[in-house]
Amino acid sequence: MTAVTTTGPLLKLPCDRDSIQCVSSTSDLVIDVSDVVVRRGASVLLDHVDWQVELDERWVILGPNGAGKTTLLNLVSGRSHPTKGTVRVLDEQMGKVDVFELRPRIGLASAALAETIPGDEPVADAVVTAAWAVLGRGRESYEAMDEIRARGLLEQFGIDTLADRRYATLSEGERKRVQIARALMTDPELLLLDEPAAGLDLGAREALVGRLGELAMDPDAPALVLVTHHVEEIPPGFTHALLLTEGAVVASGLLDDVLTAQNLSKTFGLPLRLERDGGRFTARAA
Numbered sequence: 001m002t003a004v005t006t007t008g009p010l011l012k013l014p015c016d017r018d019s020i021q022c023v024s025s026t027s028d029l030v031i032d033v034s035d036v037v038v039r040r041g042a043s044v045l046l047d048h049v050d051w052q053v054e055l056d057e058r059w060v061i062l063g064p065n066g067a068g069k070t071t072l073l074n075l076v077s078g079r080s081h082p083t084k085g086t087v088r089v090l091d092e093q094m095g096k097v098d099v100f101e102l103r104p105r106i107g108l109a110s111a112a113l114a115e116t117i118p119g120d121e122p123v124a125d126a127v128v129t130a131a132w133a134v135l136g137r138g139r140e141s142y143e144a145m146d147e148i149r150a151r152g153l154l155e156q157f158g159i160d161t162l163a164d165r166r167y168a169t170l171s172e173g174e175r176k177r178v179q180i181a182r183a184l185m186t187d188p189e190l191l192l193l194d195e196p197a198a199g200l201d202l203g204a205r206e207a208l209v210g211r212l213g214e215l216a217m218d219p220d221a222p223a224l225v226l227v228t229h230h231v232e233e234i235p236p237g238f239t240h241a242l243l244l245t246e247g248a249v250v251a252s253g254l255l256d257d258v259l260t261a262q263n264l265s266k267t268f269g270l271p272l273r274l275e276r277d278g279g280r281f282t283a284r285a286a
């Protein structure tokens with residue numbers, strides 16, 4: 001068992017925002033990134049980035065390889081620090097808060113985290129263990145409510161029939177859904193999804209985009225931030241977009257204003273045509 005914390009359960013579940021067991025924010029501003037610069041050696045990974053996210057917003061971060069998307073998510077999830085500027089998340093300033101207390105309030109699903117899920121872990125355990133922020137179920141005890149919540153999340157993502165399977169036996173698409181269910185286990189106020197559709201075939205991608213679209217439409221869902229390279233992976237119901245290139249913001253704001261062929265072409269460095277059909281997008285070279 002890899003204990004991330006040894007101080008006890010992070011939250012008693014299920015947890016709603018009116019419960020005294022939940023720590024909730026006092027403002028609607030969930031993310032406040034102000035004039036942030038990240039330098040690593042001679043490289044500037046983020047260059048004077050400003051970004052604000054409110055509780056009811058669903059953001060997509062789009063940009064080419066190396067744009068700084070994961071670097072930005074790492075700052076917001078408390079996994080790294082800026083060289084300059086401030087990062088406030090859920091009314092706490094990174095660098096001045098105990099990140100181990102803050103992290104349960106932030107759900108994160110990423111390729112790096114997925115690699116740490118033990119292959120022989122039953123799927124239901126891979127989700128429920130998020131309540132203790134551990135990987136690999138050990139001697140920690142769970143209440144019936146925890147188990148019910150984990151199964152409920154698997155059902156929400158259409159994989160409840162896989163609850164007793166070993167994680168390693170799942171397809172990539174099924175694993176992605178388990179990772180998101182795990183990220184939601186602590187009833188976070190903010191959910192960060194780093195390329196959730198990467199490596200999925202068309203069917204699996206569409207199934208995931210559909211589930212994320214349902215989550216986006218749910219008024220009780222946390223604030224959502226989804227990182228992708230592809231406009232085709234933007235679920236319906238997403239409201240805002242941040243376009244990044246070479247560590248700098250090209251455009252940021254309401255999806256309808258920001259997601260234009262002109263902004264997308266500037267972001268990816270080639271002339272692009274953008275089409276919209278209902279709540280979905282496609283892009284190709286002009």
Ligand SMILES: Nc1ncnc2c1ncn2[C@@H]1O[C@H](COP(=O)(O)OP(=O)(O)OP(=O)(O)O)[C@@H](O)[C@H]1O
Nearest residue numbers: 040041043045063064065066067068069070071072
């Ligand atoms: N520790 C480091 N030292 C120097 N450069 C780094 C370091 N970490 C990341 N980089 C560089 O910073 C840039 C941004 O990386 P980041 O992973 O944030 O990009 P990204 O937009 O998520 O890319 P991708 O879409 O390919 O995942 C990349 O060019 C990467 O090589």
